Amino acid sequence: MTHSASIIRLDQGLKKTSLGEIPVDWEVTSFGEAFDFLRTANNSRADLNSTGEVRYIRCGDIHAKCRPALQCELVEFPRIDSEKVQGIPHLKGGDLVMADSCEDLGGVGASIEVTNVDEHQIVAGLHTFLLRDKGGVFADGFRGYIERIPGVRQWIEKSTAGTSVYRISKESLSRVPIPRPPLHEQSKIAAVLSSVDSAIDQAQSTLNRYGLLKIGLLPVLLSGKVRVE
Numbered sequence: 001m002t003h004s005a006s007i008i009r010l011d012q013g014l015k016k017t018s019l020g021e022i023p024v025d026w027e028v029t030s031f032g033e034a035f036d037f038l039r040t041a042n043n044s045r046a047d048l049n050s051t052g053e054v055r056y057i058r059c060g061d062i063h064a065k066c067r068p069a070l071q072c073e074l075v076e077f078p079r080i081d082s083e084k085v086q087g088i089p090h091l092k093g094g095d096l097v098m099a100d101s102c103e104d105l106g107g108v109g110a111s112i113e114v115t116n117v118d119e120h121q122i123v124a125g126l127h128t129f130l131l132r133d134k135g136g137v138f139a140d141g142f143r144g145y146i147e148r149i150p151g152v153r154q155w156i157e158k159s160t161a162g163t164s165v166y167r168i169s170k171e172s173l174s175r176v177p178i179p180r181p182p183l184h185e186q187s188k189i190a191a192v193l194s195s196v197d198s199a200i201d202q203a204q205s206t207l208n209r210y211g212l213l214k215i216g217l218l219p220v221l222l223s224g225k226v227r228v229e
Contacts, residue, residue, distance in 0.1 A: 019151030022179045032174030034138065035096065035131035040124040041088045043080060052079035055120060057091075059127035062099045062110050068144025069113050069194070077122070089130065091122040096131040096143045101167040108166045109156040109173070113144030129173065139183050141190030152178055 014021040017028050041056065048056055055077040091097070091114050098111035111131075114122070124130040133143065146152055159172040181189065220226040 017179070018177050019149075019155070019179050023181070025182060027180040028177050029137065029180050030175060030177050031131065034134060034178060034180075036134055037170055037174070038089045038124075038130040038132055039087070040126070040128050040130050041080075041085045042126050043084060044126070047084050048078040048080055050079055052081040052084075053121060054080050054082050054085055054090075055122040056080045056085075056125050057097055057122060057128065058125045059099045059101065062097060062112055062128065063102060063107050068111070068148065068197075069115050069141065080123075082121070085123050088123045091117055091124065091130070092132070093117045094133060094140050094143065095124075096129075096133075096146070097124045098129040098131060098147065098173075099127065100129055100169075100173075101127050101162075101165055103165055105157055105160065105166050108160050108168050109147045109153070111144060111147045113141070115140075129170065136183070137180065139186035139190060141194060142186040145190065145193055146178055149179060152176060 013024045015024045019028060022028070043056070056079060057077060061077065093115055095114045096111050097114060098109055099107060100109075102108045102110065131143075138146070147156060155176045156168060156173070159176060160166045160168045161172075180186075217226075221228065
C-alpha cells in the first residue's frame, strides 16, 4: 500500500445524525432515495444448469464472496436458460446485489458491487435485492462498501425479522440511512480500501502456496525419504 494517512482530516468538524457523528460536509441519504430496486428472479436450484445463456447470482454466492467487488469475468456462476428469466433485468456495471436473508444476522445485507459485466448476461436470483444507483449518488467502487459502514450495518441488523433465518424486507431496507461523502472523497475511500483488499489477496495467495509446500514436505521429511543435513 502506498496511500498516505494524510487523507484523514482529524480536525474536521462533525455533526450528529441518525448514523452517529459524521463529517459536516457529508450528507445522509437512504437506500430508497439513492437506489432503484429492480426485479430479481425467483428460480429454484432445479432450474439452474451449466449451459444456459444467462448467469445467475444466488444469495449463497454473495455470502461466499468476501470482497465487496465482484469481477464478473473472473467468476463462474450457475447458469439458467433465458426463457426462464424473461423480463428479469440484466445486471450492469456498478449494480449492487444484496442478500436479503441469512441464518447469521451478520450476513443479512451482505452485498457485492458488480464490475466488468461487459457482454455477460447476468441476473440476480432468489433472496437477493438488485439495487441500481439512481444516477451519480455513489462513486464506482464505493457502493460495495456501503453495508460495511458501521452505522449502516447496525441499522440493517435492527431492521431484520426472524429467528432461525433472518430477513430484511424491501420496505425496511429502503428506510436504512446511508452516509454520503462527496463523490471525490468516495472515490478516494474506495481506492484505499481496494488496495488493502488487493494486498490481502496477495498475502492469502502466498499463504496458500506455503501451505501446499508444507503439505508436500511433511511426509517426505518426517518419513526420512528426503534427508536434511
